[in-house]
Amino acid sequence: MTPDASDFWFLPLGGCGEIGMNMNLYGHDDQWLMVDCGVTFRDIDGTNRSGYDVQMPDPEFVTERREQLQGLLLTHAHEDHIGAVALLWRRLRCPVYATPFTAEMLRRKLIEHGLEGKVPVHLVEPLDRFHIGVFDVEWIPNTHSIPSPCGLAIRTPVGSVFHTADWKLDPDPVVGHGYDEEVYKQLGEEGMNAMVCDSTCANQPGHSLSEGALYDGLHQHISAATGRVVVACFGSNIARLHTLSKIAHATNRHLGLLGRSLINTASAARASDLWPDVTTLVQSDHLGYLPRETLLLVATGSQGEPRTALNRLSHDSFHDLSLEAGDTVIFSARAIPGNEDQISSLVARLEARGITIITPESSDLPIHASGHPGVEELRKLYDWVNPQLLIPVHGETEHLDAQAELAKACGISRQLNGRNGDLFTIAPSASIRRGVAPTGRLGVGRRSLEKIG
């Protein structure tokens, strides 16, 4: 199965019908391009019964056509978009393209896998436009919940697509580049055949909050606290760390980071000039000696994951620090569906020890912002880009259905609602062929990647 010169195809191998492990292919004129290559931490049924903590799409379809694969484009540095690159690199062996922060995060993973210097990683900047094989690729600056995210305008002589990747419209992303309404509108004036679009929050009304709107709420809780404060958030949210660094300064507290992924992303941000100059971090082994009221700690584990800093604190088994009655834990993150039970147990353990818990639901002012577009933002982007065809991705069935419905209601003439392994034809005409590519998963086993199921 090979696209000819009159075809422009989209073929998702992961991330379509699920949230996680994104892997997308575009095909034209005997060539393929891969967009993102991520992992998931959960089985297909949402459990962890298979025993594989880290899973990814089986790339068999594209590895059988490896000589036709022209490149791998990484839209941003979240695990569900870059987490499988180092794991699958030996099977793909194509050039990789990414903006500097994403490339820095990838570089650290490549080192861990003994691949540094072996993978050709090309640095790109927002609005760069160049050819990769037969594909004309333009990097469109987005805002999201991690620095330097980009969507991609991919053009061929027979059709074009705007692949949004993960996005929101954030007027004040706090760190890194913003988005430019005019750039989206220019895509609309040119006329995109299709838009492949993030569906994560397509069933949520309204507009996502701005990262810049969280200072007041977080400041209020932290300045009112009398003991230690631990803020649980996603390790990759550098903007949230900027906000907390400002609050640490304003409330005379020392900022400390607990958890490997936080320390790693902060270090990647520093290497990419995305770290606030004024921030000095307390070393972990000093934490036990500093007065309680002088500490503001950021911890991984907002989802109750077993091997994270917050979980260890809740069991009082964190090496450098014990929490006590009167300390405060603020959840600056929402529960990802499926994690509710392990989060409730975590909260119960903390509460049993007299620790005050603050969540986005219990806080009057906002203390968390989603990285994905709600209905209002989707409507705006449809209006600006005005594609002929909308393909919802990055969502479970309810999210994909919600976006397909919304696009229809907004007057986009065609929607193609499919799943991993389906072939979406953008040119010569919009259609879908179900189940043309194998869609298994690989799990990280003891020695190698293993087929799951």
Ligand SMILES: [Zn+2]
């Ligand atoms: Zn993302």
Ligand SMILES: [Zn+2]
């Ligand atoms: Zn994502």
